[in-house]
Amino acid sequence: MTYQQLVDDALAASMEDWDWSLFDGRFTEQPPSWDYRDIARSYLTRASTVLDLGTGGGELLSSLGPLPPRVVATEGYEPNVAVAGRHLRPLGVQVLDTTGLGDEQYPLPLRDGSFDLVLNRHESYHPPEVYRVLAAGGHFVTQQVGGRDIEELNDALGAPPHDYRDWTLELAVRQAEDAGFQVIDQREELVPAAFHDIGAVVMFARFNSWQVPDFDVDRYAPQLRALHDRLSAGHPLPVSCHRFLLICRRP
Numbered sequence: 001m002t003y004q005q006l007v008d009d010a011l012a013a014s015m016e017d018w019d020w021s022l023f024d025g026r027f028t029e030q031p032p033s034w035d036y037r038d039i040a041r042s043y044l045t046r047a048s049t050v051l052d053l054g055t056g057g058g059e060l061l062s063s064l065g066p067l068p069p070r071v072v073a074t075e076g077y078e079p080n081v082a083v084a085g086r087h088l089r090p091l092g093v094q095v096l097d098t099t100g101l102g103d104e105q106y107p108l109p110l111r112d113g114s115f116d117l118v119l120n121r122h123e124s125y126h127p128p129e130v131y132r133v134l135a136a137g138g139h140f141v142t143q144q145v146g147g148r149d150i151e152e153l154n155d156a157l158g159a160p161p162h163d164y165r166d167w168t169l170e171l172a173v174r175q176a177e178d179a180g181f182q183v184i185d186q187r188e189e190l191v192p193a194a195f196h197d198i199g200a201v202v203m204f205a206r207f208n209s210w211q212v213p214d215f216d217v218d219r220y221a222p223q224l225r226a227l228h229d230r231l232s233a234g235h236p237l238p239v240s241c242h243r244f245l246l247i248c249r250r251p
Contacts, residue, residue, distance in 0.1 A: 010202035026200035054123025058087035146242030
């Protein structure tokens with residue numbers, strides 16, 4: 001396909017409930033050395049009340065069953081709220097629309113100490129608020145996208161770095177400890193990944209607007225065309241996915 005065809009298709013593409021199948025074979029990513037799904041399942045077996053922060057469309061949470069007796073899921077991205085409800089309400093999960101709570105999802109409309117497990121995959125959070133809703137002895141399990149995520153794409157486009165570059169495991173640990181948590185596991189990795197065509201680049205920049213906040217195909221046309229020449233010649237753009245895992249306990 002030509003540059004224009006790939007770009008036009010990317011601009012017309014839509015992605016409901018973060019279905020990354022659009023990127024199959026076009027953006028490839030190795031998993032981190034840990035498996036968030038397996039870790040979450042291991043904690044679910046010990047929990048009776050669970051909160052899933054930023055559930056997306058509910059696909060991951062619904063795959064972790066059987067679920068405990070009481071599960072609440074929040075979602076702060078409006079297009080996903082209805083999708084999460086369709087996936088999760090038949091499983092007995094209460095879905096809370098938190099679109100009005102801002103980036104840190106604070107304050108949550110939930111009682112103090114009402115959960116013995118809080119899960120969070122790639123969602124922002126407010127450590128004191130997570131601490132508040134956890135019962136004594138409860139656990140917080142989160143996998144985060146770190147601030148160095150796919151920074152090579154910004155470099156390739158000559159774009160400014162995104163504005164959360166200081167988001168690291170070190171900072172997350174410090175915040176958790178300041179909130180009163182006991183940190184029981186922490187891991188951080190730069191995971192190899194690659195873009196294979198310019199359409200995948202454009203879709204990624206569209207769907208992840210925080211990566212290149214001023215992204216526009218006309219503004220970045222010279223850089224995109226140069227990158228297309230490289231990709232279409234069979235030379236993928238290698239990037240690094242910044243991931244970290246943090247597991248905490250409320251004493």
